[in-house]
Amino acid sequence: MWRPDPDPPSFEFYNPGGLPEDITPQNITEKQYSRNPIIAKVLAKVKYIEELGEGWNKIIKEHQTHPLKPKKPRIKSDKYTSLITVFSTKDKFEKVKEIIELNERQKQGLEYVKERGSLSNKEYRKLFSEITDRTVLNDLKDLVKKGILRGVGKTKAARYYLVIPK
Structure with missing residues (x-):
């Protein structure tokens, strides 16, 4: 049975039966158990269910390999x-959506930081000679506000570094 959790960042799956005696939350991926092994085998053969325990292992693997x-x-x-x-x-x-919503200059600036380790206002200005000092500051302040870059130093003398995601 599935019921939505009132807290949207999660889903709850409720089962009106406890885990079998020798299965615990800690060993659930190593041990599998079927209350009705004959029925489970028949249902697996006709592809109505997957192999015993396979679904839980897939959930764990998806969580481990998920990019976020x-x-x-x-x-x-x-x-x-x-x-x-x-x-x-x-x-x-x-957070990723905010990153995607960057302008092209900001995206190129981030590539520069990835390649060289940091970026200054002056370097950003050289990359985009057609923009004003105010636009340089606005672009960089926006990247700091979104938590993508961290500024060290005062306005024009500042250096910007990538924030390492946790």
């Missing part, structure tokens, strides 16, 4: 119920 690195799923279980919470990447996606 979501939090690991949380499993709570007792004798009578199981509750699995799968977390969204909504917050991280918003």
